[in-house]
Amino acid sequence: MTNKAMAEQQEKFSQEEFFEFYQGDAAKLGEFESVGYLIKIAAANILRNMDNELQPHGLTAPQWGPLLVLSKGKANTVAGCARAIDVDTGAMTRMLDRLEAKGFVSRKRSHKDRRIVHVELTEAGHEMVKLIPPSICRVLNQHLVGFSKTEFETFKDLLRRFVLNGRQKIKA
Secondary structure, three states, X not given: OOHHHHHHHXXXXXXXXOOOOOOOOHHHOOOOOOHHHHHHHHHHHHHHHHHHHHHHHXXXXXXXXXXXXXXXXXXXXXXXXXXXXXXXHHHHHHHHHHHHHOOOEEEXXXXXXXXXXXXXEOHHHHHHHHHOHHHHHHHHHHHOOOOOHHHHHHHHHHHHHHHHHHOOOOOO
């Protein structure tokens, strides 16, 4: 979905009636009634399963993020990679330290501004990026077992909407 299409969809959603699904003390909800808890558990399961799938390649799930971002040309600096996967620059630096030690990325300080560190995939990094997608597909397909094609499309639409809603400020 393009950014324009997402913006149009968000505009449509923001014009719909607002209903508060949670009121009072949400902490009293059962664990399988809380959307926040379900998202946390789903994300943890996906990361754990990705870690297991990526282990033979010497990678962790979080390390896949910067490799993907670099391969898609969405960033080429430490700070850009950190923004792209929503982690702080310190965490990104440590992650890139590990990826550099494994030979998947190289870093070079900018000659124009020493505060800027450029990052690029090495040849081994490019090869790794080609190997990983089937592993990611296996994990995601595992989580989608039993979903119909229609349910899958609905699920993606609902997740997009959920993400877009989260980018807006909370209405007082």
